[in-house]
Amino acid sequence: MEHITVKEILEATGGRLLCGSADTPLDHLSIDSRTMKGNDLFVPLVGEKVDAHRFIGQAFDNGAAATFTSEHDVMDDNRPWIRVADTKRALQALGAWYRRRLNLPLVGITGSVGKTTTREMVACALSAKYRVYKTPANHNSQVGVPITMTEISSQDEIGVIELGMSEPGELTIIANIAQIQMAVITNIGITHIEQLGSRENIFREKLSIQDGLTEHGILFLNGDDDLLKKTTAREGFQTIYYGTGENCHYRAVDVHLENGYPVFTAVCGEERVPVRLKVMGSHNVANAMVSLAVASVCGIPMRDAAERLAEFTGFKNRQQIYHVGGMTIIDDTYNASPVSMKAGLEVLNSIEVSRARVAVLADMKELGPDSPRFHYEIGTYIAENPVDKVAVLGELAKEIARGVREQAPGIRVYEFMDRESLTQWLKTELREGDTVLFKGSNSMELGKVAAVFLEKQTTENGV
Structure with a gap:
């Protein structure tokens, strides 16, 4: 934020200043009480499990200059407390007001x-x-x-x-x-x-x-x-x-x-x-x-x-390609859907290899009641665009494995329910000359598995 004081925040949100000075300068917004950039307005959001109002003190300790509150009426503090009806809506009102500037x-x-x-x-x-x-x-x-x-x-x-x-x-x-x-x-x-x-x-x-x-x-x-x-x-x-x-x-x-x-x-x-x-x-x-x-x-x-x-080379966890220990690793672990998983498999198949192509695939989340079918269709896609080995992680990903086995029994398929077992298998299975794709929904934390094999990274070629 530029040239903003508590006074402008009150104008933007219709809030009421409980204490502190309206002339206090503010440069940033923060919803995390642990991290402040300097002269922050802390916005304590009320979630289903956690009410961040209890972290207002921590926010001030970490450098917050002011705070919203929807739970306090009278304060005795030198720092500005701004009373609003709903902290999330106040945040949105402030964002819209600032956009108009x-x-x-x-x-x-x-x-x-x-x-x-x-x-x-x-x-x-x-x-x-x-x-x-x-x-x-x-x-x-x-x-x-x-x-x-x-x-x-x-x-x-x-x-x-x-x-x-x-x-x-x-x-x-x-x-x-x-x-x-x-x-x-x-x-x-x-x-x-x-x-x-x-x-x-x-x-x-x-x-x-x-x-x-x-x-x-x-x-x-x-x-x-x-x-x-x-x-x-x-x-x-x-x-x-x-x-x-x-x-x-x-x-x-x-x-x-x-x-x-x-x-x-x-x-x-x-x-x-x-x-x-x-x-x-x-x-x-x-x-x-x-x-x-x-x-x-x-x-x-x-x-x-x-x-x-032509200068754009992508960014972390989205089809980033690394060359490590003679292997090629495709880290595409940020998230996954049927479309993006097929795109990742296309990239895997497009790379020239000297040994084997290995697809390490985890659950795709938030796909609704037809989720098993969408996973099975990935197995069918692999059968039509074959790789050498498939390792799956998670309950839903078992349907990928089933699709591969039924449609292309010649492809070797391995199933895992925890990252540790998958990691140990990969350590014994992967060899120099292999190309490995890691792909799954972010909540499956497949990126942590990929990271194990990127620790010895020597050369990076981002895509």
């Missing part, structure tokens, strides 16, 4: 799969001309987005904001806070189908990103997605399609992989630009095309944006 345009990214990679690639393309702010880490929720708004500085010229959702109505709330000028929907998958009930419901919820589009806003849609390619933006907004189909305004042609890396030609009207990526997998072609589309709309020549994209 900002003049820069924002790009909002949502979708079932690939939001974070798309965010990073769009930001990379825009950096060809602008100073770009982008959502840190995974701050894409009703709590994360308002905090993100307050971290944008007056020096930033454009922002790329990730907008997530896991329940009905959530995207409308955070889109209204962000007030974006451009909205991107990457795809409509089945992530969070457990909460939303059907892919059609997910589709409707994703379209609610338009609730936060400002006048004359632009909606970028994946023209290869079976639902999105039939969709147009609401009246008053422009629709731009991207992908590989003839219906796309920004289209990739002559797409092929060279040792796993996508190479293609980006086409818009009469313009044709060669593109070569340093991130593996054909799924990144769509991410690149929307990045070029957004950059072009923002006044950046496609060729300049493509040159920046």
